[in-house]
Amino acid sequence: MLTDTDRRILRHYQHDPMLGPADLADRAGITPATCARRLDRMQAAGIIRANRAVIDWRALGYEVEVSLRITLDKTQPRAFDEFIATARNVPEVIEIQTFLGRVDLRLSVIARDMAHYQQLYRSAILDLPHIADIEALMHVARIKSDEVLPV
CATH class of the missing domain: 3.30.70.920 (Lrp/AsnC effector binding domain/regulation of amino acid metabolism (RAM) domain)
Structure with a gap:
């Protein structure tokens, strides 16, 4: 279901969901277009459910x-x-x-x-x-x- 690339994206993304696609792609070792497609696919599949503000x-x-x-x-x-x-x-x-x-x-x-x-x-x-x-x-x-x- 998840590839190693997807897991790399998720590891970086969950630590800093405010990263822009280019920075996230750079950290995951892929192109920004590939990163964007994979993020969209994981959101559509319900793996990434939301981005939200966590208020203290x-x-x-x-x-x-x-x-x-x-x-x-x-x-x-x-x-x-x-x-x-x-x-x-x-x-x-x-x-x-x-x-x-x-x-x-x-x-x-x-x-x-x-x-x-x-x-x-x-x-x-x-x-x-x-x-x-x-x-x-x-x-x-x-x-x-x-x-x-x-x-």
Whole structure:
């Protein structure tokens, strides 16, 4: 599926997606036209999903991150769908993950400070539908957060 050339392009591209096609081609050891064609092909195939800005939410004044482990009342047939649809509308929920096992979902929630988190918890989180159990884990440090893949 991926050639060695594709992998070379991806290795350089994921480290610096702002590289222009000529610079990326030079680092990958190919011509700019070949590089552009291969990037287009990998985007069309869904290998490269997006280019995006990663914003440091701490720089915007958010100092608190909490992971909420949530177990839903699964006696309700639409519990997952209704919970997820409602949770998506809470701007401070920056990530939603689903699981198999005792915990059904994990929400990552950011807040300016503990008072703001407490207000969010009471006014937005506890209002989410079908919650049977909730456990909060306060983030202390992010040891690794890297989207670079070993290609």
